[in-house]
Amino acid sequence: MKYEIIGQTVPLVEMRLNKGETIYTQSGGFAYSGDGVSMATNSRGGIMKGIGRVFSGESMFMANYTAEKDDAMVAFASTVPGTVVPIDLNQHPDGFILQKGAFLCAENSVNTEVTFTKRFSAGLFGGEGFILQRAYGNGMLFLEVDGDTIEKELQPGEVLKVDTGNVVAFDKSVSYEIETIKGLKNIFLGGEGLLLTRLVGPGKVILQSQNIKDFAGKLVPYMPFKG
Secondary structure, eight states: OEEEEEOSSSOEEEEEEOTTOEEEEETTOEEEEOSSEEEEEEOSSOHHHHHHHHHTTSOSSEEEEEESSTTEEEEEEOSSSEEEEEEEGGGOTTOEEEOTTOEEEEETTEEEEEEEOSSHHHHHHSSSOSEEEEEEESSEEEEEEESSEEEEEEOTTOEEEEOGGGEEEEETTSEEEEEEOOSHHHHHHSSSOSEEEEEESSEEEEEESOOHHHHHHHHGGGSOOOO
């Protein structure tokens, strides 16, 4: 499989597949394809796994695109302005933990499963949901990032505090906790919310410069409403 990331505002990843290779994506990820690509929809692992994906912010059924000839072309697009980030899971043997909406597409040799944060408080108060996804296997994984991509390589014990909506993904070796902002003035007057995500190394962390939920909230006052 060969790939090229095309575009800067709302990018997509265009792939050239050899005969028999399969790429899968969630509902709505497909952009276009050439001849020689067949599509099949399934729950990838059964109904329970499909339900688990729904809780983690993805679609219950996945669309699988398989090349019926060499050099078959298929492309998958992001849904909002941002970037597409390729991850070679061969370099991350323990897998990657993904936040809601981060998964765009992956090779058939990559699996996803529901995972839970190590601390109940992280999921209960984290704002992005208690259930996350773990992507693992051998192959390429493509993430959808809102805005620009920021990558950090945390050293053992190194701490990074992030607004929860700006976290995209991180190595399984990175611990994930939620902490409250200190000080009543900061909480009520700071305008940044009550909680932060606390990521502790070692491992790779991928962040996004835009929080799409905050962005959507800023647009609400400008939206026309009919009574």
